[in-house]
Amino acid sequence: MSKIALLSNVNIDSLKMKLRRNNEIYLPQGYGGWMQEILNETSGLYKFKPEVVVCIPYGNDLMASWESEEDGKDAIDQIFFAFNKLLENLPKANVFIGTLDISKKEIRPICSKRREVFFENYWYESIFELDSERCVPLDIKEIISEYGRDVVYSNKLWYAGSMPFSPKGNSFIAKEINNIIFALEGNRKKCIALDLDNTLWGGVIGEDGLEGIGLSEYKEGARYKDAQKRLKELKDIGVLLCVVSKNNEDDAMDGINKHPSMVLRKDDFVALNINWKTKAENIQDIAQELNIGTDSFVFLDDNPAEREQMKDVLPEVSVVDFPKDVMDLEKTVIDMYKKYFYLYKSTKEDLEKTKMYQAEGERKKIQKKAVTLSDYLKLLEIEIDIHRLEDLEFERVHQLTHKTNQFNLTTIRYSKEELENIKDDENYRIYTVHTRDKYGDNGLVCVVIVHITDDKSAEVETFLMSCRVMGRDIEKVVLSKIMDSLKNDGIKEIKGEYIKTLKNAPVEDFYDKMEFECEYKDENTKKYKKDLSSSLKTEEVYKKIEFRG
Amino acid sequence: MKEFLEFIASVLEVDSSLLNEDSKVGSIEEWDSVAHLTLVVEIEDEYDVEIPSDEIGEYDSVKKLYALIKEK
Numbered sequence: 001m002s003k004i005a006l007l008s009n010v011n012i013d014s015l016k017m018k019l020r021r022n023n024e025i026y027l028p029q030g031y032g033g034w035m036q037e038i039l040n041e042t043s044g045l046y047k048f049k050p051e052v053v054v055c056i057p058y059g060n061d062l063m064a065s066w067e068s069e070e071d072g073k074d075a076i077d078q079i080f081f082a083f084n085k086l087l088e089n090l091p092k093a094n095v096f097i098g099t100l101d102i103s104k105k106e107i108r109p110i111c112s113k114r115r116e117v118f119f120e121n122y123w124y125e126s127i128f129e130l131d132s133e134r135c136v137p138l139d140i141k142e143i144i145s146e147y148g149r150d151v152v153y154s155n156k157l158w159y160a161g162s163m164p165f166s167p168k169g170n171s172f173i174a175k176e177i178n179n180i181i182f183a184l185e186g187n188r189k190k191c192i193a194l195d196l197d198n199t200l201w202g203g204v205i206g207e208d209g210l211e212g213i214g215l216s217e218y219k220e221g222a223r224y225k226d227a228q229k230r231l232k233e234l235k236d237i238g239v240l241l242c243v244v245s246k247n248n249e250d251d252a253m254d255g256i257n258k259h260p261s262m263v264l265r266k267d268d269f270v271a272l273n274i275n276w277k278t279k280a281e282n283i284q285d286i287a288q289e290l291n292i293g294t295d296s297f298v299f300l301d302d303n304p305a306e307r308e309q310m311k312d313v314l315p316e317v318s319v320v321d322f323p324k325d326v327m328d329l330e331k332t333v334i335d336m337y338k339k340y341f342y343l344y345k346s347t348k349e350d351l352e353k354t355k356m357y358q359a360e361g362e363r364k365k366i367q368k369k370a371v372t373l374s375d376y377l378k379l380l381e382i383e384i385d386i387h388r389l390e391d392l393e394f395e396r397v398h399q400l401t402h403k404t405n406q407f408n409l410t411t412i413r414y415s416k417e418e419l420e421n422i423k424d425d426e427n428y429r430i431y432t433v434h435t436r437d438k439y440g441d442n443g444l445v446c447v448v449i450v451h452i453t454d455d456k457s458a459e460v461e462t463f464l465m466s467c468r469v470m471g472r473d474i475e476k477v478v479l480s481k482i483m484d485s486l487k488n489d490g491i492k493e494i495k496g497e498y499i500k501t502l503k504n505a506p507v508e509d510f511y512d513k514m515e516f517e518c519e520y521k522d523e524n525t526k527k528y529k530k531d532l533s534s535s536l537k538t539e540e541v542y543k544k545i546e547f548r549g
Numbered sequence: 550m551k552e553f554l555e556f557i558a559s560v561l562e563v564d565s566s567l568l569n570e571d572s573k574v575g576s577i578e579e580w581d582s583v584a585h586l587t588l589v590v591e592i593e594d595e596y597d598v599e600i601p602s603d604e605i606g607e608y609d610s611v612k613k614l615y616a617l618i619k620e621k
Contacts, residue, residue, distance in 0.1 A: 011583070013583040013584070013587075014583070014584070014586075014587040017560075017561065017562055017579075017584060017587060018562075020562055021562045154590055156586075156589075156590055156602055156605075157586055157587065157590055159602060160586050160602055160605055161582075161583055161586040163583075163586065163587070166590060167560075167587055167590055167591045167594070168594075170587075
C-alpha cells in the first residue's frame, strides 16, 4: 500500500482505477492543472504527502501548442523546472517521470524532418539531467513501442473524456508502476532455480546427447540461447542462478561445460543440484547452503508437473508460467526481471554476488572439517574493517536497512532522506563493517547506527548484519570496538533495544550474549543497558581487525 | 447476468456485491461518468460489441448494457 499522487496534462482517471486497489491515490480535480499543482506549495498534492509521484505526459496534447523546435524546448524546460521544484518540495518522495511519445499526426511531406522525434529525445535527456536519486524514468515510450499505439491509445476515450490511454494501455502502465514500487521497497527476490532440459536448451541431454540438444546461434536453438543471454545479464546485476535438474550429473555437466553455444557456464551458477531428488528438496538444500530463505527463490521449469509440485510443497517459491511457445522464452525472462528482480541502481555488492555465494559454499566445506568454532574461524583467516560511513557506501547502507530481516535488532527502515539527515547529525555515528576471508571479499556486511543521547550516554539505534557472515562472532568484535571508542570519548553507558519482528528471532538474545543488563521486557521489545567501565572480551581468532572511529 | 456483473465490478475495481441488475452510472461512487467511459471500452473489448461514441451516454445502466451484449 503506497501513497501515490498521479499528475498529467490530460485526464488519467482510468489509470487511477487500475492502481487504487493496492494503493492510496491522489489525483487532482479538474483537467490539465498539473503544473499549478506542483508550483503551488499549498495545493492538495502537498497536503496529501505522497510517497510516490507519477507524472504522465501525453505528448500530442503538449506539442499541439508548440510552434517551433525552440518553442517546444522552452516549454519542456519549464516543465522540468517544475519537476525539479517537485523533487525539492517533497524531499522524501520518489518521482516517476513518464517518457514522451508523440504520434506523427501532422500532415507533412515524406522527406521533411519530423520534430516529434526531437521533442521525445529532448524530454528523455531532460529526465536524466534532473540528477536526483529519487527521480525514476517511467518508460511509457517503450511500452508503446512494444504494444503499439493502436493498443495503448484509444480514440474513443480521448474524444469522449480527454483520456488518451486505452484500458489495456493503462494496465501496462499500472503494471510498470507497481513493478518499480516493488523494486524500490527492496522486495526483490534473490535466486532463480533453473531446470535444464527444454528450459536452458531444447531436448533431453540424456537421450539426445551433446550434439542433439537444441541450442544454437540462429533459428530454433537461438530461442534458448537468447533467453540464456538475458539470464546471464540478470546474474551480472546480482541475481543468483542455480540449477535444479533431474539428470545424470555427467551428461548435464557435459552440456554446461562443452556445448559451444552455451552462454551460462559452471561459474555462473551458485549451485548445481543435478540429481534425482525432488526439486523442492533441492531448493531447500540450496537455500540452507547459501543461508537465504526459500521465499527468495523464483523457479523456471518447462514441466507443468514440476511447477505444480513446487507450488504444493513450497508455496513461498515464486513459480513462473512457462511460455506456451518457446519463442517467448526470452520475453519471459525479461518479465521475470521486471516482476521479481527490478533493480533501480546497482551497488558493488550486487555485481559480485555470485562469487561471494560460491565462496560461501567453500566455507561450508571447511566448517565440516573444523572441530570447534574457533578452529573454523582461524581457518577462515577473517579480516574485519570497521569505519565511519563513507559517501560511496550510502546506497549500500540504505539498501541493507531495507532488506536485512534476520540479523536486525530494531528493523528501522530509513528513507534516504532520514539516513542523509542522520549522516549529517553530529549526535549520530554510522559505522560500516567490511569483512574478507581466505575465500574472498564479503563486502559491506554490517551497519551500526549509534545515537549519542547526551555527554554520558549513547544508544544503539540500529545494529544489522548480512546473514552471509552470521555465526562468526563478528558482531561481538564490532560492538566491542565501538564500545571502546565511545568510552574513550567519555561516554559512560550504552543502551540497546531488541524489537521483535516475524523474522529476527535469531538475534533475540543478542544483548544477553553481549553481557548487557536487561532493564525492560514485554512481548515485543527488550531494553538493555551496559556500563562501559568494563570492555567486552573477544576471541583472538581473526587475522586482522581494523578500527577507524 | 451474474458473470456480467462480476465483469463490471472487476473493471470498476469494486466488490461485485455492490452491484445488481438495477445499478447504473452514479449508483455507486466508483461508477461515475469518467469510469463509465472506461467501462464501455472494456465491454467492447470483452464482448466484441461496438457502442458508437455518440451513444455512450445512452448505455448508462447494467440493464441496457446487458441487453446489448445479449443481442449480439
